[in-house]
Amino acid sequence: MTLVGSDGPAPPALAPAPVASVVDLRVHFRSKAGIVHAVDGVSFDIADGETLGLVGETGCGKSVTARSFLRLVPMPPGIQAGGSILFRPHRTCETCSGNGCAVCHESGRVPDACATCEGAGCETCAGSGYLTVDLLEIPEQDLRTIRGNRIAMIFQDPGKALNPALSIRDQLAEVFYQHRSAELLAAAAIDGEAGGPAGTLIRRKAALRSRLLEDALLSLPPLRARRNKLRAAADDRIVAALAETQIPNPRKVMDRYPHELSGGMRQRVMIAQALACDPDLLIADEPTTALDVTVQARILELVRELQSRHRTSVLYISHDLSLVRRVCDRVAVMYAGRIAEVAPAEQIFSDPSHPYTRGLLAAIPATSHERGRLVAISGTVPELINPTPACRFAGRCPFEAPVCRALEPEPKPTRDGHQVACFIHHPPRDAADGVPTFDRQVR
Amino acid sequence: MRRVGELIGALLKNPTTVAGLTFIILLLGMAILAPLLTEPNTPDAYQMPRDWGAIAVPPGSPGHILGTTNVGGDVLYGVIWGARTSLRLSVIVVSLTVVVGVTVGSIAGFRGGRIDEILMRIVDVFLSIPELIFALAIAAVLGPSFRNIILxxxxxxxxxxxxxxxxxxxxxxxxxxxxxxxxxxxSPWRIYLKDVLPNSITPVVVQATLDMGNIVLVGATLSFIGLSEAGIAEWGVLVSEGQAGISAGRWWASTFPGLMVFLWALGFNLFGDGLRDILDPRTESSR
Incomplete structure (x- = not known):
C-alpha cells in the first residue's frame, strides 16, 4: 500500500474533508479493581489546516486519545474497546503547487482520492471520495509508513524524547532514511534503479535495511563515495530542517548530542524531526510543559508559524487553557474520558456552555479581575472503573438534575455552533416521564 | 562514539582503574609475548615442559629462575603460559556468555509476556545453584579436560x-x-538496535570486565581440584602440583602461580569497579 504521493486521478473539488475524524473512540485499561474506561466514546474532527486544542485535567484521557492516533497506547493493559480514527492523507495541490486555489479550498493541499471508487464516494471512504484509512485497523506495516511521514508527534519532555546515545544528525537522519530514501538517492545523484550488488547495497543503506556486514562493505573505497554522497544528501535536508526551526548554526548543532543542548533547543530539534516529512497532522502532547515560560512563548510562536507555512493540522494537547486560547482555532474540552464541549477557541472563553467548562474558566486566576477567591469545582473526578450510564460530571455539577444520573448526554450542536454534551442544552426528548426540562438561562 | 575519548580520560584519572589497568596490561603483555619470553614447548606449547634432571629445584637455579615443581615443571614457563591459558579461557567464556546472555535477556525484556516468564524461570533455576558448585558438577560430569572447564x-x-x-x-x-x-x-528491530541496545549495554560491559577476572579464578579452582587435564600450563594445575611440597618448604611451585591468579582477578576487579563508578547512570549527571 502506498499512501504517499499516489498518482491517482485528480480528485474532484469536493467539500474539504477533515484530515482526521475520531469516531466513538473507546480505550479501556485492565486494572486490578476492574476495567478503567479511560476514553469512552470520544468523537471529534480535525479540519484540514486547523489547530484543535484538546483540553482537560490530568487523567481525563486526552493523552490516551492523542496516542491512539499512532497506536502508541500499550496493549495490554490497554484495550481497544471500539471506535475508529479515520485519517485522510493529503498531498500538495497540483493545480496551484501549494499556493492555494479553488480546487484545494485555498489550503494548498488536497486529500488523496479513494483507491476503490476513485473519488466517486463509496463504502471504504465513508462516501467522501477521499482515501481514508482507519488508523486503528490498518496493519502495523502500513501504519509505519504513516508514522513520522503523514502524522508526526512531539512530546512533552524533549529531554526524554531524544535518544541520549545518538547525535542530532543521527536522530534526524533516521526520519529521512525511513520515509524519503528514494528522494535521498535522487538528490545524491545515485541511480535508484541501478542493478547489481552495488545498487542493491546502497538502496538498502538508504532504506535503513543494511546490516553490519553491508555497512562495512559500504565503508570500503569502491562504495564509500556513494555512501558519502548519500550522507551529504541527508545532511543537507537535516540542516534545512534545523534551520527552519530557527536553530542557529545548524551544521554545528547537528553533531551535538541531546544533553549538550538546552531544553528549548531540544524541543526545536523535536519539532524539526516532526515536520521533516511535511506531515498532514502534527500531534503536540503538551509540548511546552517542561520548558521555561520564556522559552515556552518562543516555541509556541514557532509552532504556529511553521503550522501556517506548512499548512499542517495540529492536535494540541494541553491542560493550560490560557495557552490553548493563544494557539488553537477550536477547542475540545474533555472530562473523565468523554468530550464535554467543542467550540471555536474564542467562544469557549467568552461563552462557555458546559458547566464543567464554566467551572474550569472560573478557576483560572486573571490579572484583569479584582482580587478575590478563586473558585474551585467542588468534589473529585469520578472513578472510571465500570461507569454507569450517567453524566460524568453529575455529582460536581451545580445544575444537576435526576436525569443526569440516569442517562448519558451525547455531544450535540447548540445554537451558537458549540457541541455540548449536557442536558441543560439538550433536554431529553421524552419529558413525560417526569424528567425535568432545563432552562437555558439557568446560571 | 564521541564518548570514548571522555571515558578514557575518566579512566586515567581514577587511581583504582589505573592500578587495575596496570595489572591487566602486565598480565596481558605476558600472555601475548609468551612465545618470545620463553621457548615454546613442542609439540604443544600449552603443555608444561618437564626437566627430569631438575626436580623441585628452588628459585634462582640455573635454567629455572622460579624453580621447578616436584615433577620437573618449570614454574616460570607455567606462570607465563598460564597467563595465555587464562586469557584464552576468559575471552572464550566471556564472549560466549555475553552473546547468549544478551540475546536471551533481550528477547525476554523486549518481548515481555509469556516468553519473558519462561526464559526468566529457566534463568532462576540456573541462578539457584551456587556458581562454583554448579561449574564443578558440570565439569566433573563431562570429564577432566580444559575444554570441559570452558564449557x-x-x-x-x-x-x-x-x-x-x-x-x-x-x-x-x-x-x-x-x-x-x-x-x-x-520497526521494532530498528528500535532495538538504535535506541534500546546502546542505552542498556553499559552494565553488561562492566559485568563482563569483572567476569574476566572471576572466570579465571573459578577456572583455576576447577583445575586445582583436578578437572583440567594434567600437565597443562595452567595456574590452578601448577598450584595443585606444588601443593604437596608446601609442607616440605617448597613454596615456590604454588606461590608464584597463586600470585598470578590473585593479580589477574584483582586487576580486572579494580578496573571493573572503577568502570562501573564512571559509567553508572546515577553519577553520570554530575559530569
Missing amino acids: ALAVVFWVKYARIMRAQIIHVKENEYVDAARVIGD
Whole structure:
C-alpha cells in the first residue's frame, strides 16, 4: 500500500474533508479493581489546516486519545474497546503547487482520492471520495509508513524524547532514511534503479535495511563515495530542517548530542524531526510543559508559524487553557474520558456552555479581575472503573438534575455552533416521564 | 562514539582503574609475548615442559629462575603460559556468555509476556545453584579436560547477563525516546538496535570486565581440584602440583602461580569497579 504521493486521478473539488475524524473512540485499561474506561466514546474532527486544542485535567484521557492516533497506547493493559480514527492523507495541490486555489479550498493541499471508487464516494471512504484509512485497523506495516511521514508527534519532555546515545544528525537522519530514501538517492545523484550488488547495497543503506556486514562493505573505497554522497544528501535536508526551526548554526548543532543542548533547543530539534516529512497532522502532547515560560512563548510562536507555512493540522494537547486560547482555532474540552464541549477557541472563553467548562474558566486566576477567591469545582473526578450510564460530571455539577444520573448526554450542536454534551442544552426528548426540562438561562 | 575519548580520560584519572589497568596490561603483555619470553614447548606449547634432571629445584637455579615443581615443571614457563591459558579461557567464556546472555535477556525484556516468564524461570533455576558448585558438577560430569572447564563456565555464567540485560531493557524501553522512535516509523528491530541496545549495554560491559577476572579464578579452582587435564600450563594445575611440597618448604611451585591468579582477578576487579563508578547512570549527571 502506498499512501504517499499516489498518482491517482485528480480528485474532484469536493467539500474539504477533515484530515482526521475520531469516531466513538473507546480505550479501556485492565486494572486490578476492574476495567478503567479511560476514553469512552470520544468523537471529534480535525479540519484540514486547523489547530484543535484538546483540553482537560490530568487523567481525563486526552493523552490516551492523542496516542491512539499512532497506536502508541500499550496493549495490554490497554484495550481497544471500539471506535475508529479515520485519517485522510493529503498531498500538495497540483493545480496551484501549494499556493492555494479553488480546487484545494485555498489550503494548498488536497486529500488523496479513494483507491476503490476513485473519488466517486463509496463504502471504504465513508462516501467522501477521499482515501481514508482507519488508523486503528490498518496493519502495523502500513501504519509505519504513516508514522513520522503523514502524522508526526512531539512530546512533552524533549529531554526524554531524544535518544541520549545518538547525535542530532543521527536522530534526524533516521526520519529521512525511513520515509524519503528514494528522494535521498535522487538528490545524491545515485541511480535508484541501478542493478547489481552495488545498487542493491546502497538502496538498502538508504532504506535503513543494511546490516553490519553491508555497512562495512559500504565503508570500503569502491562504495564509500556513494555512501558519502548519500550522507551529504541527508545532511543537507537535516540542516534545512534545523534551520527552519530557527536553530542557529545548524551544521554545528547537528553533531551535538541531546544533553549538550538546552531544553528549548531540544524541543526545536523535536519539532524539526516532526515536520521533516511535511506531515498532514502534527500531534503536540503538551509540548511546552517542561520548558521555561520564556522559552515556552518562543516555541509556541514557532509552532504556529511553521503550522501556517506548512499548512499542517495540529492536535494540541494541553491542560493550560490560557495557552490553548493563544494557539488553537477550536477547542475540545474533555472530562473523565468523554468530550464535554467543542467550540471555536474564542467562544469557549467568552461563552462557555458546559458547566464543567464554566467551572474550569472560573478557576483560572486573571490579572484583569479584582482580587478575590478563586473558585474551585467542588468534589473529585469520578472513578472510571465500570461507569454507569450517567453524566460524568453529575455529582460536581451545580445544575444537576435526576436525569443526569440516569442517562448519558451525547455531544450535540447548540445554537451558537458549540457541541455540548449536557442536558441543560439538550433536554431529553421524552419529558413525560417526569424528567425535568432545563432552562437555558439557568446560571 | 564521541564518548570514548571522555571515558578514557575518566579512566586515567581514577587511581583504582589505573592500578587495575596496570595489572591487566602486565598480565596481558605476558600472555601475548609468551612465545618470545620463553621457548615454546613442542609439540604443544600449552603443555608444561618437564626437566627430569631438575626436580623441585628452588628459585634462582640455573635454567629455572622460579624453580621447578616436584615433577620437573618449570614454574616460570607455567606462570607465563598460564597467563595465555587464562586469557584464552576468559575471552572464550566471556564472549560466549555475553552473546547468549544478551540475546536471551533481550528477547525476554523486549518481548515481555509469556516468553519473558519462561526464559526468566529457566534463568532462576540456573541462578539457584551456587556458581562454583554448579561449574564443578558440570565439569566433573563431562570429564577432566580444559575444554570441559570452558564449557562448564559458559553454562554457569551466561545467566547473569540475561538477568542484567532484561532488567536494563525493561527500564530503557519505557523511555519516551522509544515512543518517539515508533512515532517516526521505526520497526521494532530498528528500535532495538538504535535506541534500546546502546542505552542498556553499559552494565553488561562492566559485568563482563569483572567476569574476566572471576572466570579465571573459578577456572583455576576447577583445575586445582583436578578437572583440567594434567600437565597443562595452567595456574590452578601448577598450584595443585606444588601443593604437596608446601609442607616440605617448597613454596615456590604454588606461590608464584597463586600470585598470578590473585593479580589477574584483582586487576580486572579494580578496573571493573572503577568502570562501573564512571559509567553508572546515577553519577553520570554530575559530569
